[in-house]
Every structure is written in C-alpha cells, then in structure tokens.
Amino acid sequence: MTLAITNDIRAAANRALMAGSADYFSWSPDAQERFRATAGMEVRHRIEQILLKEILGIDCSVQDAADVWRNLSLEQLNQVNPADLLTQGIGEDFVFLNESLSEGVSLLDFETLYDYDHDDFLFQEKWRHRELKNYISPGYFPLHHPRWIRLVMNNELVYGNLYSLAGYVVDRVSESGDDKLDELIPSTYVQGPNHGKPEKGGMLWDYRLDAGGQEAQLEEVRRRWWQYQQDVELALHRELAAEPPQAYISRDKSLVPGEINVNFVMQNEKAMHRVRWRSFLGDMQVIEGSLKNIESLVACETEKAHSFMEHQYRDVMDNFIPPDIKPGKKRKLVMSPGALDDLQRLSSDDAGDKE
Template sequence: MKGLFMESSRVQAAARKALMAANPLYHAWSPEQQELFRATMNDAASDRVEAVLLNELQEPAGTAENAGEEWLDLPNGKLAYNWANLLTTGIGEDMIWLNETMAENVSLLDFETVYDYDLDDYHFQNKESSRENADYQKRDYYALRFSLWARLLIDEKLHYATITSLATHITDELEDQGADMIHRLIPHDYVEGENHGRKAEGGFVWDMRLDAKGLEPQLDELNERWREYLQQRWVELSQSFQGQTPAAFMMNTCEDEDLLALFVFNNAAALESVRWRSFLSDCRQQKREFSEVEHHVSEAWRQAENWLYEAHRDILQNFDPTVTKLRKQRKVTMAPGAFDRLLQRDDDDYKDVLNHTGFYEVQ
C-alpha cells in the first residue's frame, strides 16, 4: 500500500495520458469543460481510456493476451487501475464518482446536492414500484433509504465510500446482528434441493432449501416478523432524526489494502448542505463525532434484542405451523458461472451470503 501511494505520480500520469487518448483536446479545455467531459464520456472514449490505463499501469507491461485482466486480479493492480480511472471520471474537488446507474444523458453534474440526487431516486423508486404493483402504497420521503456507493480522493488517495443515512446505517447494523441472533435462536442451514444445478434456459436453477430441523415454518415466521420490524424501525428512526440539527458522521478504515470511508447523514437537511462538487469540505462543515452513531446503534440493538427474544417466545408458544401463508413461489435461474466465486468460499462465508440474500426456498 505504501509503495503504491509513493507511485501516485505514475497513476496521475497514466490518467492524463488516457484522457488525452479519449480526446486530444482535453488538456486545452477549461476546468469546467474537462469536468463535463469526464462526467459524460461516451462508450468509445471510455474504451480508449481503459486501454491506455491497462497498458500504462500493469506490471510487467502487457506481453500476452489477457495480461490486463490477469493484472487486475492482483490487489495492487486493481487499486492502481481504479485510482487512475477515478481521475478520468470523477468530478469536483474530491474527484467523486458515484457507483450508481444513471438515466440516459444524465450525470452526477445534473444534481447539485446529495439531497437532489436522493430525492430524484425516491421519486423514481416510487414510480417503478407503482408501475409493478397496483397496490403499492407510496412512502413518505426520508433521507437515503438506500445507501450509495462512491469513490473519491481523500488526502489524494483513492477511497471506496459508503454514503448513507443514520436510520439506514442503524437498521443495517440491526439486520446483521439480528441474523446472527436468529441463527442462535433457531439453528438452521441450507442444503441443495433436488433441482439445484439443473440446466435451464439461459443458465441453471438455483434451488437451496432451508433446513431448521423441523422448525422451518417457525423460522420463516420469525424472519418475516423481523423484516417488518426493521422496516418500521427505519421509519421511526428517520422521523426521530428529521428535526435535528444537520450532521455528518465520518469514519475511515482500511480493509484488504483498500481505504474505506463511511459517510452518515442524520436527515434530509444534512443532505441539502452537501454539494457533490465540494463533497468532503461540505461534510466537514457539519461533522460530529462518530461515537454518536455507535451510541444510537447500541441503544437500537438493546431494544431489538428484547423484541427478538419476545417474538421468538411468542412464535414457539402460539404460532400454528399448519396454517400456511400464501406466498408467491419463485423460480430463480442463474447465468452460467454466476456463483463460481461464491461456491469457492468456505462454508461459513457461503452460509452468510445465503442468510442475507433471502433465498430461503426457491422452487
């Protein structure tokens, strides 16, 4: 990691060369024109950028077919490429780039603040949900129901960032801790169903069955109640933070050679105060200690833990497993190779992924 950052000049040089390959006039433009080009680059220009970056950064220099892809499998190779690529796509003071799908002819420059982007996404989500489900009930708007993933420079170094709300961060933490607790309350595992791996049009059938030693209906009921609890808690927490003084909480960590940054905002007013083009400096203007977030998580988990114990007790005593709830059966077809990396993981990682996908039983 240290050695790579000492090579920052090499990464920057590769990015400059790539941008020139994308458009020979790039370095003659004004900063505003350059930023617009980076944010709205078409596929042909992106392909030229990628080719130059792979050629300039891989070590040793590409001498064989697919050398670039093999180099990207190395931790430092991927980091160098992503870092240089950010310099060719990012905007603003921090070269921030949002890892989210945008509508055609729309870029991050079309949204001045984080709030503008989040509100637009809220309307899109409601529109799509209403189109797919005639009975859909529109939700009130609260900050960042769904976390965003971004890349940006902090102290001239590439960071992978999560941008989220306080309510979403808390409920995400509750979901993780709750999954562990539910596994302790009703031990369970996943086994392959009779159709798992069977060839289907376009791929293969994903058929993993839940095995809870006869307590499958009770486990399913507990999971369903837990999901409803988390949804309700998110609304309650969002409402409780809505009138607070706008605040941003930031935490930096390092994991597997990658620098990570977490940005947590307490409400919509905090999002309105943060512009994409001055993201980090605007966050610092309303920064508060991250220990406040940890306190909120601890308090919320204390309540959730008590709720789970009570829900578990009630289900074991009063739930009738012979009453089957009507639920739409799902058949999931996966493309060939889609889970190759997943299936190579050890058993604990494999079970953890399944626990968080919701694939309790697919037929």
C-alpha cells in the same frame, strides 16, 4: 498493495485523458470536469485502453478494451481504479457515483446530495405508484438505499458507502439481530438432491433451509423481524428530521487487503442540503458530528431489537401454527457454471471465516 494516488498514477490518467481528447489540457478546468463526467462509451474505451497498458501492461485494441476490463481480477481492478477515478471523478475530491444515470444526465446536473437523491426518489415513486397495488408513500426521507461512491481522500482512492443515519443504524442492528435469531433457531442451507445438475446450458441451484424441523417457525420470526426493521428505520427518519444537520465519517472494515472503505453517514434531509458533490469532503467536515452519537444510537436500538426478537421467538414457539400449505409448482433456478463456482467459493470463504 495500497491505492495511493502517486505521480505515476496521475501521469497514466493524464495520458488516458489525452487519448480521450487530444485537446483536453487546452480546456478550462470546468470544461475538463464536464468531459470527465459526460464522456461517451467510445471515449471511455479509448481511455480504458491506455489505462490497461499504462497500469497493467495489457495491450489490446480500443474495440476490445471494454471486454478486457470486464474480465479483470479484483486485484487488477484495485490497481487500475485509482487512475480510472481521475478520468471520471468531479470536484475537489474526484467524486464518482456508482449509479446509472439517464442518458444526457451527469452528476454535475445535481449540486447537492439532496438534489440527486430527491430526484431519484421522485422517479422511484412514479414506478411504485404504477406497479405496486395499494402503495402508500411514506414521503421523502434521505437515502432510502445506500449509494456507492468513489473519491480521493488523503491522496488515496476510497470506496465509500453513502448512508442515511437511520439506514446505517438499522443496517448495524440488522447484523446483530440476525446473529441473535441464529442463536434462537440455528439454521443452515444444505444442498438439495438436484444441486449442480446440468440444465439448459447452466446448472441447477438447489439449496434448502434446514432449521432442525423448525423451518416454518423460523420463517415466521424472520417475517416479523423484517417488518420490525422497516418500521424502526421509518421511525428513526422521522425522529432525526428535527435534529441539526450533521454528517459522520467512519472507516469501515475491508475484506480486501489495501482497500480503504469509508461510510459517509448523513443525519437527515438538512444535512443532505448542506453537502455538495463538488466539495464533498469539505462540506462533510463542516457539519461532522461525533461518532459517539452513532454508537450510542446503535447500542440503544440493538437492545430494543434483541428484546423484540426474544419476545417474537417465544410467541411463535408457543402460539404459531404453521400453515398447511399444499406443494405448489416448483420453480427452477438455473445458473451459469461460472456463477455457480463463484457462489460455492464465497460459501467456502464464509465457512472459513467462521471457523
């Protein structure tokens, strides 16, 4: 299966847009784009009804379209998503941002990546200052959290991850560091005695950390490792701020056959100013840097991280005294049977991947 934007996909999307508004093709390109970006729920349900019929052969009412869509399998979603993107995306690449926006706000209200990201930063900062005691802001750095986007690239639907370079490097280093920690203190999660027991319409989730008696030491190294990652990411942001505005496009591995996953990595705030949502790929390519720069930085930071991990491991094993913690009030985590089944399936899949 591929996620190509074929003529049939375009035709299905056009019919769905006509269901959204019979006047769609009488409008200017700008008006059509605004309609796609700002369509309300009622319009979206009419569009979804047509896409379900045209792409998947599923007949349903407009009222039922949202529920049917929610229950589609991953394979079905990948079949319908290329046409769906053509009914929602903006600009030359039909970019769609997988983020909740305030009512009455669309991606068209933000010209550049910076405009959106900085606006979101200010919103989050208000919450942090209000809710977090003694919070000290580090200031604005781009893409504190990765963003998920969809777009058309080389006439195919692409699932994109939008990263800052600092965040991307730390993400890569984190994976390697976690593996290193597992070598130093092997651990797993084992089922507790109450796992899967019925509880108030759901089932108890009871898994416990098993590190061969070194659970407290493992948790302490994990705590230090987490703080190290936060410090390194902030330091990288500050170092990269003075660098030229560059962007990187890197194909990512996909666990789903036919899916195309791409990482779009922004070096710094300057790069965020240079890339506009409505000309996303073209602007990225103008400032595109060599992926060798990323790999060199990842290798350097990975070496530092492993050295840090080994030092902290030795320090904890030699000097750390586990606190004498009295048992506190136990908290129950109750999950729906379906969610529990999904987690168990994912756990089995992960185990199979490691064999």
